[in-house]
Amino acid sequence: MTTIKGVWTLADRISGPVREVPVELPPGTAAVTVRLSYDRSAGTLDLGCAGPRGFRGWSGGARSEYTVTADWATPGYLPGEIEPGVWLVLVGLYRIPDEGLPYKITVIAHRRPPAVPRDHPARGVRAPRAQHREPAASRRGAPALEGLRWLAGDLHAHTTHSDGSLGVHELACLAADCGLDFLAVTDHNTVSHHAELSSASALAGILLLPGQEVTTDLGHANAFGDVGWVDFRKGPDEWAKAVRDRGGVLSINHPVAGDCSWRHPMAPDRPRIAELWHWSWWDRTWGAPLAWGQAWADDLVVVGGSDYHRPEEGHPPGAPTTWVLADPAAGTAGIIAALADGRTAVSASPDAPLLLRHGDEFVAIGADGLVLWGPETRAVVRGDRAAFPARPGAHRLETPRNEVMALCT
Numbered sequence: 001m002t003t004i005k006g007v008w009t010l011a012d013r014i015s016g017p018v019r020e021v022p023v024e025l026p027p028g029t030a031a032v033t034v035r036l037s038y039d040r041s042a043g044t045l046d047l048g049c050a051g052p053r054g055f056r057g058w059s060g061g062a063r064s065e066y067t068v069t070a071d072w073a074t075p076g077y078l079p080g081e082i083e084p085g086v087w088l089v090l091v092g093l094y095r096i097p098d099e100g101l102p103y104k105i106t107v108i109a110h111r112r113p114p115a116v117p118r119d120h121p122a123r124g125v126r127a128p129r130a131q132h133r134e135p136a137a138s139r140r141g142a143p144a145l146e147g148l149r150w151l152a153g154d155l156h157a158h159t160t161h162s163d164g165s166l167g168v169h170e171l172a173c174l175a176a177d178c179g180l181d182f183l184a185v186t187d188h189n190t191v192s193h194h195a196e197l198s199s200a201s202a203l204a205g206i207l208l209l210p211g212q213e214v215t216t217d218l219g220h221a222n223a224f225g226d227v228g229w230v231d232f233r234k235g236p237d238e239w240a241k242a243v244r245d246r247g248g249v250l251s252i253n254h255p256v257a258g259d260c261s262w263r264h265p266m267a268p269d270r271p272r273i274a275e276l277w278h279w280s281w282w283d284r285t286w287g288a289p290l291a292w293g294q295a296w297a298d299d300l301v302v303v304g305g306s307d308y309h310r311p312e313e314g315h316p317p318g319a320p321t322t323w324v325l326a327d328p329a330a331g332t333a334g335i336i337a338a339l340a341d342g343r344t345a346v347s348a349s350p351d352a353p354l355l356l357r358h359g360d361e362f363v364a365i366g367a368d369g370l371v372l373w374g375p376e377t378r379a380v381v382r383g384d385r386a387a388f389p390a391r392p393g394a395h396r397l398e399t400p401r402n403e404v405m406a407l408c409t
Contacts, residue, residue, distance in 0.1 A: 004023075005102070005104050010100070020089070029110065031082060031112075032082060033066070047059050047060070047092070049087070050090060056087075057076050057078055059074070060215070061094060068082065137152065142356060150324070153182035153324070155209075155222060156307045157306060158188070166310070171200075178316050184224055185209070186212060191228065210332070213253065214232045219255070219260065223243045224243075224336060226247075251273040253307075272296075273339060274293055276407065277346045279306050279307050285404075304346040321349055321350050323356065325343035365384070368383055370405055371399070371400065375392065377395060
């Protein structure tokens, strides 16, 4: 057992928000356990791990301990061979008081792997099978277009692999019960949840899109697709390039949401996808998200996300709902292609008023009495289903008191 003690200072945080504490693991190590101790009432430290061959996991401030073995690992971490040599305990200096924050790191090199914890996914799935629901597009009467169909989903959700309270299988079943066709699982700064997506998708009958919420002090972004781990310690231009080169798409998350608003500078070829409609946009007469979007990109692609963590927060998966016009036979690749092409719309829920750009028409569903607004469009919707000529630019449905009810790229 190795114990490392010290004090993180405000100067440490300013000079680099993620610090690497090296630890030597001898040959024959079958597992490693790391424990981080500090006064949580005084500050906040994040926790992660890298082995001699690179990234092995991240749990942020959600955990103070992790174990990695050849066959299983604490959620948020990647199981695999325990290579002898120098391992790095990653410590994120998220909140450090002026007087400094004392800490203790304990590292245990196990000669035999510990038993799998009782509640670990490796012991088997206990989630209830989701109820069968008719696809959202057919429930709503959304039209098809040249082999493409509208799919309803949520592009932002968390599990026990970061700071959520549900396992991957439980979350998938909940999202299916909420009437969604797809869900992106976007745990913070890790991809350990990706290994469970296939079995959870089969159990729940819902498409699960691999994701990672790249999380920093200056803003968050979602990397969508089977693109591997994105190093959050680098700059956002490097995230965007890595995701693009690996065939995925990057979305700027909740750009005006409190202390996690987007404050990173970026090159002119910035990602055009942005989560303008986040659950925290609770007063939709507040125009700041729309104003930010207009300033960010002329060809903005609008998406939404519930940022689901736990039931008691009161906003379920699909609040809001992102709709994509995709090839249903292409699976998650079809969703990626739809996002990249900007075939998106956002509604408050799967069954809320909906505005779709469908070929050369706007189709408004369940929107009687709302107002269609766009750069060159002003019209009142009459009837449960109405069509209007599609014009360039992002459009929205509003109430007469200017509350946003639906968005359309």
